[in-house]
Each structure stands twice: as structure tokens, then as C-alpha cells.
Amino acid sequence: xxxxxxxxxLTKAFGEHLALRDLSIDIAVGEVFGFLGxxxxxxxxxxxxxxxxxxxxxxxxxVLGFDPIRDGAKVRARTGVLTETPAxxxxxxxxxxxxxxxxxxxxxxAQIGGRIDELLDLFELTA
Numbered sequence: 001x002x003x004x005x006x007x008x009x010l011t012k013a014f015g016e017h018l019a020l021r022d023l024s025i026d027i028a029v030g031e032v033f034g035f036l037g038x039x040x041x042x043x044x045x046x047x048x049x050x051x052x053x054x055x056x057x058x059x060x061x062x063v064l065g066f067d068p069i070r071d072g073a074k075v076r077a078r079t080g081v082l083t084e085t086p087a088x089x090x091x092x093x094x095x096x097x098x099x100x101x102x103x104x105x106x107x108x109x110a111q112i113g114g115r116i117d118e119l120l121d122l123f124e125l126t127a
Contacts, residue, residue, distance in 0.1 A: 009059035012045050019045040073106040094125050
């Protein structure tokens with residue numbers, strides 16, 4: 001089995017609060033998998049650890065063979081997360097939203113403005 005997501009002993013604490021304890025999973029290519037649980041069970045924390053947004057207190061994570069902490073841009077460029085609540089401020093303009101994601105995905109600063117203009121034109125949006 002080739003795991004696209006693999007964790008071993010994944011643990012995350014926020015101060016004294018243990019948000020996730022000793023998660024070990026392997027998710028294979030083509031497998032459908034979901035995180036289910038009550039509020040505070042560690043679902044969001046797990047997703048943030050898988051994306052490299054949070055650093056584990058202990059344990060290891062691999063996504064598509066990459067360490068999300070060391071290779072976060074590579075992980076985020078190859079994966080996507082859709083949450084129930086938008087994470088960005090609804091007051092951001094289209095241009096600001098595109099700039100945010102261009103920076104998250106590591107687009108070189110010299111290319112960002114031009115690429116944003118291309119996308120705004122393509123989708124007939126105003127900034």
C-alpha cells in the first residue's frame with residue numbers, strides 16, 4: 001500500500017490543552033477518508049497539521065511523501081482543503097484574495113501582479 005497521507009504518533013498541544021493525541025493513520029491512493037467527531041475532537045487541528053499550518057508537538061506527518069513543515073508549499077500546491085467556514089476575511093477584494101493565495105503557493109513576487117491581472121481579465125472581474 002502506498003500511503004498518500006501517513007502519520008505516526010501525531011500529537012498537538014496548545015499549552016496545557018491536548019488537542020490531538022497519538023494519531024497514527026495511513027490513507028492509501030484512491031481511498032476515501034473523512035475525519036468525524038464532536039467539537040474539540042481534533043479534526044481541524046489534524047487538517048492544519050497535514051497542511052503544515054501547525055507544527056506538531058510530537059510525531060511525524062507525511063503528505064504525498066513530503067513533510068508539511070519542511071515542504072509546506074509543495075504540499076499545499078498539490079492538495080486542497082475546503083472548510084465549512086471560509087477562512088479569509090469576506091471584506092478582501094478579489095485582487096487581495098488572489099494575492100494572498102499567490103503568496104501561499106509561492107508564486108515569485110515579480111510575477112504576482114501580472115498573474116492577478118490575467119486572472120481578473122479571464123474571469124471578467126474587477127478588483
